[in-house]
Amino acid sequence: MDFAHITPPYAPSAWLDLDALDANIHQVNQMTSNVNLRIASKSIRSIDVLKYIQAKTPNFIGIMSFCAQESAYLLSNGFDNVLCAYPTFDRAGIIKTLPYCQNGATMIWMVDSFEQWQLLEDIGRQYNQTLQVCLDINMSMPLPRLYFGTKRSALFSISDIKKLLKKTKKFKHSKLTAMMGYEGQIAGLPENLPDKAKLAPAIRALKALSKKQVSKRRQKIAHWLNKNNHPLTLVNGGGSGSMAFTCLQPEITEITVGSAYYYPALFSYMDSMTSFIPSAGFVLPVTRQPEPKVITCHSGGFVASGVMGTDKTPQIIYPDNLSILKDEGYGEVQTPMQATGKLSVGIGDYVWCRHAKAGELCEHFNELITYRKINNQYLIQGSMTTYRGDGQCFH
Numbered sequence: 445m446d447f448a449h450i451t452p453p454y455a456p457s458a459w460l461d462l463d464a465l466d467a468n469i470h471q472v473n474q475m476t477s478n479v480n481l482r483i484a485s486k487s488i489r490s491i492d493v494l495k496y497i498q499a500k501t502p503n504f505i506g507i508m509s510f511c512a513q514e515s516a517y518l519l520s521n522g523f524d525n526v527l528c529a530y531p532t533f534d535r536a537g538i539i540k541t542l543p544y545c546q547n548g549a550t551m552i553w554m555v556d557s558f559e560q561w562q563l564l565e566d567i568g569r570q571y572n573q574t575l576q577v578c579l580d581i582n583m584s585m586p587l588p589r590l591y592f593g594t595k596r597s598a599l600f601s602i603s604d605i606k607k608l609l610k611k612t613k614k615f616k617h618s619k620l621t622a623m624m625g626y627e628g629q630i631a632g633l634p635e636n637l638p639d640k641a642k643l644a645p646a647i648r649a650l651k652a653l654s655k656k657q658v659s660k661r662r663q664k665i666a667h668w669l670n671k672n673n674h675p676l677t678l679v680n681g682g683g684s685g686s687m688a689f690t691c692l693q694p695e696i697t698e699i700t701v702g703s704a705y706y707y708p709a710l711f712s713y714m715d716s717m718t719s720f721i722p723s724a725g726f727v728l729p730v731t732r733q734p735e736p737k738v739i740t741c742h743s744g745g746f747v748a749s750g751v752m753g754t755d756k757t758p759q760i761i762y763p764d765n766l767s768i769l770k771d772e773g774y775g776e777v778q779t780p781m782q783a784t785g786k787l788s789v790g791i792g793d794y795v796w797c798r799h800a801k802a803g804e805l806c807e808h809f810n811e812l813i814t815y816r817k818i819n820n821q822y823l824i825q826g827s828m829t830t831y832r833g834d835g836q837c838f839h
Contacts, residue, residue: 445815445822447762447796453824455729455794456743458809460493462816462825464723468705469500471720475687480505480698482527482680485514487702489806491521492828497705506550508680508700512537514831514838515551519544527552527578527622527680529700531560535567542571552576552622552678556597558611561618568617578622578680579605581665584629585654592650593629601661602668609674623669624680625662626700627690629654631683634713638754648715655689666695685714703802709759710748710800724805724812725761725798728779730789737783738769741795744779746808748800755800762796763788806830 445461452459472481481503488494498504506525509515512534515526519541531554532538541551555561555577564575582600584593599605612618635647666679678697682690684704690696703711706724711717732740748756758774760766765788766781768774781795789795799805806812810833814825831838 445796445817447794450815450822452727452794452813455727456809458726458805458812458830459724459796460812460814460828461721461723461822462814464707464721465493465496465705466500467721468707468723469497472687472701472704473501473503476691476699476701477503479503479691479696480678482506482508482525482698482700483705484508484529484683484700484702485518485803486510486529487684487802488705489803489831490812490828491518491831491834493705493812494518494523496828505678505698508702511838513540514836516540516544517831517836517838519549519551524549526550527624527678528554529624531555531557531580533560533563535563538564538567538575539571542567542573545573545575550576552578554578554580554624556580556582556599556608558608561608561612561615565612565615565618573617575618576621577618578624578678579608579620579669581605581623581625581662583625583627583658583662583681585650585657590650592654593627596628602665605665605669620669620674621676622678622680623666623676625658625665626681626683627654627658627662627686628683630658630689631686633685634710634755635715636713638713640753659693663693663695684711685716688716706802706805708748708800708802708805709798710755712759713755722761722798724802725796726758726805726809727794727796730791730793730795731778732780733791734780737787738780739766739783739787739789739791739795740778740780742778744774744797745776746797746799746805747774748804750801758797758799760795760797766795807832809833 507523509528512532515528568575580597582597635644679695681696682699707720728741730739731742765784811827811829815822816825
């Protein structure tokens with residue numbers, strides 16, 4: 445967007461460039477056309493935006509949610525195929541989804557241990573329903589002195605799966621129907637981390653090695669399940685950073701994509717994502733100028749989750765010669781910034797930023813103000829509410 449010539453209706457506020465979002469949707473569709481596509485709601489966190497993307501996605505299959513309460517909320521808003529990506533012990537949240545399943549909606553729950561599965565079985569027995577179960581297979585790559593990946597599922601091998609299935613073989617009110625093998629170390633780890641350029645060759649080498657083991661292990665496990673009386677209705681994998689790789693894997697029936705739509709700052713450090721366009725962010729008002737080349741913005745403490753570093757902080761995109769003061773960072777209710785060269789904004793002007801991650805932006809704002817380029821001018825089109833704006837807060 446031409447940020448220099450846009451005046452937001454108010455600030456601080458969150459913005460959504462519909463032209464950029466459309467371009468990203470189109471590119472995702474091209475890259476994932478040979479499999480079904482599931483949208484990761486944690487990266488979007490807006491019913492309005494989820495439905496906007498769904499309407500423009502021919503191979504849309506459903507939503508990947510991140511908790512039980514959110515799953516029920518998605519079902520209540522008309523989504524009828526929800527895969528909860530993380531195991532849950534939220535009994536009340538699970539029960540909320542049951543009426544939608546009775547009316548034909550698909551709801552699938554993630555497990556990697558007996559305890560998680562036992563809860564689903566107990567609820568199914570109590571309400572005389574059969575709950576669908578998805579096995580979360582750990583696609584990380586443990587090496588002798590390095591664990592390359594995320595520490596999430598306890599299921600690594602067919603042997604691990606056999607032990608779990610032996611414990612659950614008498615379950616009558618829960619059924620294994622799906623498998624997920626998320627290669628997070630490929631899909632979500634940027635190669636070109638700021639201030640860590642020396643690590644880039646090692647990360648690329650580890651990713652290449654990891655792709656080889658993921659290709660073999662995930663396919664082997666899916667084949668074993670299908671051949672041993674556990675026919676899978678879906679095999680889910682991938683993420684925004686691994687679309688090209690994941691969609692070529694023969695066992696995959698669907699891929700999950702989320703961050704690619706907003707294209708947050710963290711993903712701009714990734715080799716596989718350079719052709720996407722930033723479509724969402726936030727704008728802060730300049731309210732002070734304590735020194736000739738220093739301005740202070742109201743608000744701004746939107747640092748992303750994960751290991752703290754430069755890659756987790758918001759990225760200033762206009763004016764591009766501003767930087768955060770190292771001794772202060774992004775503040776709680778105000779954020780000072782320093783200019784290199786000529787200071788082009790002053791009191792009453794605005795600073796435009798990108799959040800480091802995708803969905804976390806929406807936790808700070810009630811709506812995304814939408815913009816579109818019309819007659820060579822970016823104009824406000826309206827707004828789309830976030831989960832927060834709809835009065836929802838999920839964990």
